[in-house]
Structures are given as structure tokens and as C-alpha cells.
Amino acid sequence: MVYTTAELLDFLDQELRAAWRGERMVLSSEERLNPVVAKAIGTEKLSKVFAVQDFRDQIHHYQREHNVSGLVWHTCRFQGRSHQFPELHPQLIATAADKQTLQSAKTGVIEFWRNSIANLRLWRSGTPPLPLELNTIERWIAEAEWAEIDATRAELYLRLCWGDPKVCHYDWARPDSGCERIIAAIAEPSSIKV
Structure with missing residues (x-):
């Protein structure tokens, strides 16, 4: 029997709770960092961080070995409409099939976005936000x-992504992976970072 995505997330949650209760120890945690940093942070905190990191690495290995999806389904609600689409869970990795699933869902996400932006101004996310055509x-x-896609009561956020789903949200991953972030708002967008 192969564990499901939901079961792997449950295992990760249980392990995180156990680590923060001090029930997991990694004895070599001090050896993984510069000794000055290790001393400043403390053995107990380092042990908790590395215990969770090691367990997450095992989960990722399991995902690869058994081809277990890292996707979860997210529902975006905006102005009385809703749309459900897949997204990569931040604690998991994407399989090759996951990327195909993300690509297949693009049309529905874009259609929902287009149907929701009437009378809204479009902005490129950033400091400051820049108007877009x-x-x-x-x-x-x-x-x-x-x-x-994601939303607040008054703003709709569209992310147009490419590359590796695990790192596409980080600016350091450009140009191989990335996301263009667009905000649709009645006026100038809030300062929420998308």
C-alpha cells in the first residue's frame, strides 16, 4: 500500500508537533553549521529544525520512489464566484505528473480570472505596484x-508560473523558474505581497 498525499501531510504535521515538543533529537545538528552559529542558536533549537528537515527529506524521497503527488486542491472565492485548482503544497515536491496537472488546470484558472476582472485595474505586484496593460x-x-489564483475581499491575485513548481515563487530562481504576479483591484492595491 502506498501512502496518499493527505497521509504524507498528516505524517509531516505529526512529526513537526513531536519535534517542537522536544520528542525528536538530531545529535549531529551542531556539526551541520558553523560552530559560532550553532552556539548562538542553541543545540535544542537546531536539533528541532534538523529533525523536521530530515523527516521532510524522507517524505520527498518517498514521493519520488512511489510517485506520490505533492498537489493539494485550493478553492479561490471572489465576488460570488469560486474556482478549484491544484497547487503544490509547500512541504512537498512536485512529480512529473503534478506539473502536467498544473499545466492542464491553467485554462480554467485563466478563464476564472478573466471573468472576474471587469471594472478592476491591473497592477504588477511590487514596491511600488506598477499599472499593467x-x-x-x-x-x-x-x-x-x-x-x-487567490483573492481577498477586494483584490484578485494571479500568478503566471514556469519552471520548477517548488521554487517558482522565489526571485532567486529566475530565469529558469518564476512567476509574474498580477493584482486586480478597484483602485491602487493594498500592500499585501503576492
């Missing part, structure tokens, strides 16, 4: 491998 976003949509 729809034709620029349409070019990014064509180039993106998959799309993710």
Missing part, C-alpha cells in the same frame, strides 16, 4: 506554463 498580461499568459 491587458495586452502585456495576455503575452505573459501565453508564455506561462501554469497559473495560480
Whole structure:
């Protein structure tokens, strides 16, 4: 029997709780860092961090070995509409099939976004947010491998992603992986980082 994505997430949650209760120890944690850093942080905290990290690495190995998906389903709700789509859980890795699933869901995410942006202004996420033209976003949509969407009461956030789903949200991963982040808002967007 192969464990499911939900079961792996439950195992990770149980392990995290056990580590923070002090029930997991990694005796070699001090050896993994510079001795000055290890002394400053403390053996107990280091042990907890490395115990969780080691267990998560085992889960990732299990995912690869048994081809267990790292995707979870997220529902975005905005202005009385909702759309469910897959996204990579931050504690798991994506399989080759997961990336195909993300790519297959792109059309539905984009359709939901297009149907939800009437009367909203479009902005590129950043400090400060920059106004965007729809034709620029349409070019990014064509180039993106998959799309993710999220919302608050007044703003809709679209992420147009490519590359490795595990690192695409980090700026350091560019240009191999990345996301263009778009905010649709009535006026200037809030300071929420997307």
C-alpha cells in the first residue's frame, strides 16, 4: 500500500508537533553549521529544525520512489464566484505528473480570472505596484506554463508560473523558474505581497 498525499501531510504535521515538543533529537545538528552559529542558536533549537528537515527529506524521497503527488486542491472565492485548482503544497515536491496537472488546470484558472476582472485595474505586484496593460498580461499568459489564483475581499491575485513548481515563487530562481504576479483591484492595491 502506498501512502496518499493527505497521509504524507498528516505524517509531516505529526512529526513537526513531536519535534517542537522536544520528542525528536538530531545529535549531529551542531556539526551541520558553523560552530559560532550553532552556539548562538542553541543545540535544542537546531536539533528541532534538523529533525523536521530530515523527516521532510524522507517524505520527498518517498514521493519520488512511489510517485506520490505533492498537489493539494485550493478553492479561490471572489465576488460570488469560486474556482478549484491544484497547487503544490509547500512541504512537498512536485512529480512529473503534478506539473502536467498544473499545466492542464491553467485554462480554467485563466478563464476564472478573466471573468472576474471587469471594472478592476491591473497592477504588477511590487514596491511600488506598477499599472499593467491587458495586452502585456495576455503575452505573459501565453508564455506561462501554469497559473495560480487567490483573492481577498477586494483584490484578485494571479500568478503566471514556469519552471520548477517548488521554487517558482522565489526571485532567486529566475530565469529558469518564476512567476509574474498580477493584482486586480478597484483602485491602487493594498500592500499585501503576492
